[in-house]
Amino acid sequence: MSFASTITGINLPCHICGAQQLDLVSNYHDLPRVASDCVPWRSGGRLGICKACLCVQNPVDPEWHAETHEVYSKYKIYTQSSGSEQGVFAEGKQLIPRSAKIFQRAATYFDLAKPGRLLDIGCANGELLRCFGRLAPHWKMVGFEIDDKRRKEVESIPGVEAFASGSLEKLTKSFDIITLIHVLEHLPKPTQWLRDLHRLLEPRGLVLIQVPDPKQNPYNLLVADHCSHFIIPDLIEIAEQAGYQILACSDKWVSREFSLLITPLTAADSRRAISEYDVSQHAEDRAASFPETALQWLHDIIKQAQSIPKNKARGIWGTAIAATWLYSLMDSQVDFFVDEDVHRIGQEHLGKPVYSPSDVPVDSHIFVALTPEIASNIVCRWPHINASLHVPPALVY
Ligand SMILES: [Zn+2]
Known part of the structure; x- marks a missing residue:
């Protein structure tokens, strides 16, 4: 039996597909939440499932925008480790920065020996740029953030030619690689956003996306400044609708994260596509009891912890x-x-x-x-x- 009941018929719009068909999950509102910079956050959020595109999401309304603005205005990055990026275990043993793991796995698609240009959107304090700069010393890099708090720190990284903040409109050059690590889940209307990104891509450019896996790591459902809780079928659909071909798609590059490497559809002809994700899993993933099971699990944890x-x-x-x-x-x-x-x-x-x-x-x-x-x-x-x-x-x- 399904644990979560949904409240239907309130006609909230889905920020992903635009349908007025968002049903709210009833046992989410009372859960305390957390901001993505690891600060406790009040309860009172809303979680919905779109009946049209099936994506689990937080309604993107004035309340969500106001809360997100509040989170970002106080934002601190990696405060627990004096500024170092979260480590991940490689082969279950050695702790390495997450960026290094991503590039290890995506490396077969990059020609790092030739000069190129990389844009890291959501660069925070520049950990990914530092890591990529060591791998590809001939590349020029640009970091982008919502504000200027980390400007000096990012500009001082070897290989960084510029730092931009506020609006992507400020960028005029195009890039061979654009990285979106833990960014897409924060963005309203992700399909339109990815469509607009074509402007900043070289014709054979690549976009590397990484988002948390909310099924394997349900704590992500509680992040107040996330608005989408994608599973792989959602990501594939959004990327294809935005005019991209999927080159690689995996839930194994980094544990409990989804990684997607995409390229503009027109450039895909000679590219070799791989997928470590079995597309036949789509139906199974959609049918699985997400987010109900994840929410039940979070409620069980509350009882256990208390x-x-x-x-x-x-x-x-x-x-x-x-x-x-x-x-x-x-x-x-x-x-x-x-x-x-x-x-x-x-x-x-x-x-x-x-x-x-x-x-x-x-x-x-x-x-x-x-x-x-x-x-x-x-x-x-x-x-x-x-x-x-x-x-x-x-x-x-
Ligand atoms: Zn939808």
Whole structure:
């Protein structure tokens, strides 16, 4: 039986396909949320499913715009790690920056030996540009952000020829590669936006898109400044409608993220397309009980987190979106965070210390605020930890 009931007939517009057919999910409004720069955010959001294009989304109305403006006006990037990008595990062992992992996987489509030009939209403090600059020292790079807070930092990166902010209209040159890492899920009307992007692409240019996988990582449904929660069939449909051919599409380049490499349709003739995503999965993905199962799982986590004993020190494993959300749920009665990322150990998150797993308080209770798969890997990696680890329930669609 489906857990989430929907409220129909309110005729909200879908910001993706334009149909007035958005049904709201009823058990979302009371959930606390989190801003994408890992700050707790109030409840009161709305989550909808479009009956026409089936994309799960937050209604893009004046309220969403006002909240998003509020998030961005206070935005801090990677505050937990003194400015270093989130690490990801390569082959399950070595922690490397996310950008490096993406380029490792996409490298077969790039000719980095020849000079070229790359635009990183949503460049934040320039971690991707730093990484790409090391791989392709002959390339010229441009960073784009919504405001000027990081201008000096980005302009000082070797290979960066310019930084632009505010509106993409300011850019007049065209690019061989445009990167959109964790950008598309923030943008209203993504199809039109991608269509407009053709203007900035060389005829055989490439767009590299990465968005979170909200099925494998449902905490992303709680990010107040996201407006789309794409699964792969949504991304393929949007890219094709915007005039692109899919060159590569994968849920494996970075775990719990979807990666898409696209090129203008007119340039696709001689390109070799690969897909690590089986298109026959489309129907299955659409039929799976998303977002109902994901929301049920989040509600189960609330119960679990609130039942953790309060008579001993309490910690949360992680310092990103999920950990921040859990912090607000546990009545903020959290004494510490735990992280394996050396950039984060020794820092503070939300005013609490971040410990290495080997330094956690003895006999403490730690909620592993991650997906079930990562949580069980952690339990295996740290069998002798001096604490009780509480892991989230299984997530089965
Ligand atoms: Zn729609």
